[in-house]
Amino acid sequence: MLRLLNVVAVVLAGAFAFFLYSMKFETRTLESRTVELARKIKAERQSIAILKAEWSHLSRPERIERLARTHLGLRPLEVRQISELKYLRLPERVSPKPERETEPAIFTYSEFQFRKGGASSK
Numbered sequence: 001m002l003r004l005l006n007v008v009a010v011v012l013a014g015a016f017a018f019f020l021y022s023m024k025f026e027t028r029t030l031e032s033r034t035v036e037l038a039r040k041i042k043a044e045r046q047s048i049a050i051l052k053a054e055w056s057h058l059s060r061p062e063r064i065e066r067l068a069r070t071h072l073g074l075r076p077l078e079v080r081q082i083s084e085l086k087y088l089r090l091p092e093r094v095s096p097k098p099e100r101e102t103e104p105a106i107f108t109y110s111e112f113q114f115r116k117g118g119a120s121s122k
Contacts (some may be wrong), residue, residue, distance in 0.1 A: 057063075068074040 065076070
């Protein structure tokens with residue numbers, strides 16, 4: 001009985017040792033993964049800070065105004081250009097004309113014969 005108890009104790013000690021080793025290995029793996037993710041997060045935050053600084057530099061109003069004048073020929077709005085809609089002359093709406101006159105789709109029998117080249121009634 002004592003031998004059986006010793007064998008069971010040794011097997012249990014071995015099982016616990018294996019369990020503790022696997023937990024330690026998994027913990028170290030997770031810890032290294034956590035450190036790697038923290039490093040990546042820090043790098044991304046630095047990139048975001050750089051991009052925010054670059055955006056604030058590129059979106060300065062005086063820079064945009066200078067580029068608009070140079071490349072687009074735009075100028076700032078003058079007071080004389082501001083008006084109300086009721087003072088503007090709006091063009092009349094013109095419906096587009098077809099390029100050529102279309103023939104009606106429905107004809108009388110005599111018109112059909114005339115167009116076909118049959119009886120010359122007209």
